[in-house]
Amino acid sequence: MAPLVAGIRAGLCPVVDADGIGYPAPALPRVSRFPMPALQPGEAGAAARLLEVVEQALGALHIGEDALRAEEFGLVVGTAGFLYASSAELYGRAMGTLPDATPVSVRGPSWGVALIAERYGLRGPGLSVSSGCTSSANALLIAAEMIDRGRVRRVLVVGAEELSAVTLSGFDSLMLLDPACCRPFDRDRQGLQIGEGIAAMMLEADGGADAGTGGASKFARVRGGANRCDTHHLTSANPNGSVMRDVMLEALASAGISVADVVAVKAHGAGSTDSDRAEAAALRAVFGAALPPLLALKRYVGHTLGACGTLETAALMGCVADGFLPAAAGFRVVDPELGVTPLREAVPARSGHYLLNFFGFGGNYTSLVLEIG
Amino acid sequence: MDVSAFCASSPVYIRAAGGVAAAASGTVGTIGFADAPLRTDAKPVALRALVAQVAPQVSRMASRFSQLAVLGAADCLRRLEGAQASELDAHARIYLATGLGDVAHTDALYYGVMPPRSEMPPPARFATSGNNMAAFFVARYAGLTSRNLTLSQAELSLECALELALSDFAAGATCSALLGGVDETTLPREFYTRRFHVGADQVIGEGSGWLLLDAEPEHGVVRAxxxxxxxxxxxxxxxxxxxxxxxxxxxxxxxxxxxxxxxxxxxxxxxxxxxxxxxxxxxxxxxxxxxxxxxxxxxxxxxxxxxxxxxxxxxxxxxxxxxxxxxxxxxxxxxxxxxxxxxxxxxxxxxxx
Known part of the structure; x- marks a missing residue:
């Protein structure tokens, strides 16, 4: 490897005094704070929507303030670009109806965490995951690990994504939007159907046995999961699906189950030519001819990008609770190249282990194993 | 919460460390890439030529934030000499901590798409705009295909990422990890300090610092x-x-x-x-x-x-x-x-x- 022109400056900077290391006194003015800017009009709406969903989730579980402020209460937010809920803001400035006084993105990726933590006075650990379309799936996985490892007793996991002009026009510029909406695994599929959404889920230790939440959280259990990176291409999955296969197998292994134990698969099912081809190859490699019922939800809710982890997981849990697995809406024509066929019509749901796939740009792939019912 | 609530049960060893950094202090900075001083509102130091030299496999389309990430990781990994470098575990996980993410690249997209310019974003520019793209480019550079996370918690982003990594080591979920913190200077300076919520008198900087962590205290004859x-x-x-x-x-x-x-x-x-x-x-x-x-x-x-x-x-x-x-x-x-x-x-x- 060629030497760096600019290496780290430790060896080149006078940071070491004659006696050892460090300055005897601060060399710089210490931190002074610019006040936290007030919410801009575009941000205020996004913040209100985020907090409304969290309020609904917490209200449904009857979690009191003391429990929220316990140090064993964690918060993990997954989002690809929630801080850029600013299209209206920027448009207003361009039209002269709003002052052009602040930068578009005032907040960092952890803004959602800060909003929720401040609103509810949370004192436990907080973290934001920004891994593109797997953001909130990874948030779920991290939250489950935090509980398994005894870090916390309870974690609120939130996935959030708002529609933006950049997202829409960006996928359009990549020619990845299907004018006929999402057609997962369909021969004539042409791309994505962009959605927006916010979904909050509560993960609790021991199925919430000590939480006084009416057993609601006993409905599903995170049994395992895995995350991997496919470095094949920025936006295109390796068509052989090898890394997708590996992440599914790793997730099943972490859950301690075999492929025969999976009662259904919730596909990522983006509807794009490349992603569906790779996912189908990976599913064939994992399940062979014994692929269990294959669901694809994006025609119903759109591809909510960083929010799809929690949003599609919640949707699946809702379907199973109502006793059915939905048909893969948008699918009509079998693609012989893929060798997989998603559900054509709704079928009764079974209790058991569900494999959920979430794949995204930057080769970031996550699979979760949930025991539902 | 007690400090003891979440610390590694045993040390996690540092095999290599490195990175790049630059400071812009008021009118003239004292530290900069290749001795190039930064001035207030001066154009940030161009990194593309450095990246082309160090990591030619990284796309020319990579954002400056991604370039910064790769340069820092490359500086860390180049310190693994000879056989050590080839021993880099492909299963090493990547944890990239950032307070502000790829803000300049994405802001530019917004200003291009919205009025008065109202343009379609260039496809490659949009494709490289996610916060996780930096970690992707680091993974591609280092040949790592395992867990790859971009994490943020404002000014405690590195601490949170390290907490998570240590818990993965303690649980036996990994035995090797490349962990870094990356943030870039964005201009105008006034916007940067407002995003960071610090006063205008502050010496602002940017950088990419990385640690190669390992569960073992030594590899062959090479000690941590x-x-x-x-x-x-x-x-x-x-x-x-x-x-x-x-x-x-x-x-x-x-x-x-x-x-x-x-x-x-x-x-x-x-x-x-x-x-x-x-x-x-x-x-x-x-x-x-x-x-x-x-x-x-x-x-x-x-x-x-x-x-x-x-x-x-x-x-x-x-x-x-x-x-x-x-x-x-x-x-x-x-x-x-x-x-x-x-x-x-x-x-x-x-x-x-």
């Missing part, structure tokens, strides 16, 4: 450079307490085993969020309890940015320290505006270790 003793983010005190920081540092020293390592020199590294009065109090307290304690204010050369701790810590394994005959035990202390405290304890082994 040091070890992470523990990391923790401690909640703000329920009621304001001017002494809470001192107490947390004192407690962390005990829990992380820093106090037990009295044969080493002890170094406190105040992070971006430590105010002047807190630092003075910290120095008074440490001076009173142990003359061996020293304070290392790395922000003087790195400048202030949300993940400056990453380059501050990586720099402790730089050329001068590498030739030390005695070890250092370091405690990085930081605090965010909400009052949470981030603590990282680590050891720098002497070169004869």
């Amino acid at each position: 450079l040091g070890a992470i003793l523990g990391a923790s983010v401690v909640p703000a005190p329920a009621t304001p307490d001017p002494n809470s920081l001192i107490e947390q540092v004192r407690r962390a020293s005990q829990v992380f085993g820093v106090d037990a390592l009295r044969t080493s020199r002890l170094v406190v590294m105040p992070g971006t969020g430590i105010a002047a009065d807190q630092l003075m109090a910290l120095q008074r307290e440490l001076g009173a309890t142990g003359p061996a304690w020293k304070c290392h204010d790395y922000l003087g050369w790195s400048g202030r940015f949300p993940t400056a701790a990453a380059v501050g810590i990586a720099a402790m394994f730089g050329p001068i320290v590498e030739h030390r005959t005695e070890g250092l035990t370091c405690l990085h202390v930081n605090r965010d505006p909400s009052g949470r405290t981030g603590l990282i304890a680590f050891e720098v082994y002497p070169s004869s270790h």
Whole structure:
């Protein structure tokens, strides 16, 4: 490897005094704070929507303030670009109806965490995951690990994504939007159907046995999961699906189950030519001819990008609770190249282990194993 | 929460450390890439030529934030010499911490798409705009296909990422990880300081600092450079307490085993969020309890940015320290505006270790 022109400056900077290391006194003015800017009009709406969903989730579980402020209460937010809920803001400035006084993105990726933590006075650990379309799936996985490892007793996991002009026009510029909406695994599929959404889920230790939440959280259990990176291409999955296969197998292994134990698969099912081809190859490699019922939800809710982890997981849990697995809406024509066929019509749901796939740009792939019912 | 709530049950070793950093201090910066001083509102140092030299496989379309990430990771990994480099475990996980993410690249997209320009974004520019693209490019550069996470928690992003990584090591989920902190300067400077919520008088900077972590203290005959003793983010005190920081540092020293390592020199590294009065109090307290304690204010050369701790810590394994005959035990202390405290304890082994 060629030497760096600019290496780290430790060896080149006078940071070491004659006696050892460090300055005897601060060399710089210490931190002074610019006040936290007030919410801009575009941000205020996004913040209100985020907090409304969290309020609904917490209200449904009857979690009191003391429990929220316990140090064993964690918060993990997954989002690809929630801080850029600013299209209206920027448009207003361009039209002269709003002052052009602040930068578009005032907040960092952890803004959602800060909003929720401040609103509810949370004192436990907080973290934001920004891994593109797997953001909130990874948030779920991290939250489950935090509980398994005894870090916390309870974690609120939130996935959030708002529609933006950049997202829409960006996928359009990549020619990845299907004018006929999402057609997962369909021969004539042409791309994505962009959605927006916010979904909050509560993960609790021991199925919430000590939480006084009416057993609601006993409905599903995170049994395992895995995350991997496919470095094949920025936006295109390796068509052989090898890394997708590996992440599914790793997730099943972490859950301690075999492929025969999976009662259904919730596909990522983006509807794009490349992603569906790779996912189908990976599913064939994992399940062979014994692929269990294959669901694809994006025609119903759109591809909510960083929010799809929690949003599609919640949707699946809702379907199973109502006793059915939905048909893969948008699918009509079998693609012989893929060798997989998603559900054509709704079928009764079974209790058991569900494999959920979430794949995204930057080769970031996550699979979760949930025991539902 | 007690500091002991979440520290590694055993040390995680540091095989390599490195990175890049630049500071812009008011009118003229003292540190810069390739000795190029940064001025207020000067155009940020171009990185593309450096990336082309060091990591030609990284796309020319990579954003400047991604370039910064790759340069830092490359500087870390190039310190693995010979056989060590080929031993890099393909299963090593990547944890990229960032306070602000790929903000400049994405902002530019917004300004292009919205009126008055109302343009379609260039496809490649949109495709490279996600916050996780930097970690993708690092993975591609290093050939790593395992877990790949981009994590953020404002000014305690590095501490949170390190906490998570240590918990993965402790659980046996991984035995190798590349962990870094990356943030870039964005202009105009006024916008940068507003995003970062710091005063206009602050010396701003940018950088990319990385550690290659490992569960084993040595690989063949090559020993680790040091070890992470523990990391923790401690909640703000329920009621304001001017002494809470001192107490947390004192407690962390005990829990992380820093106090037990009295044969080493002890170094406190105040992070971006430590105010002047807190630092003075910290120095008074440490001076009173142990003359061996020293304070290392790395922000003087790195400048202030949300993940400056990453380059501050990586720099402790730089050329001068590498030739030390005695070890250092370091405690990085930081605090965010909400009052949470981030603590990282680590050891720098002497070169004869």
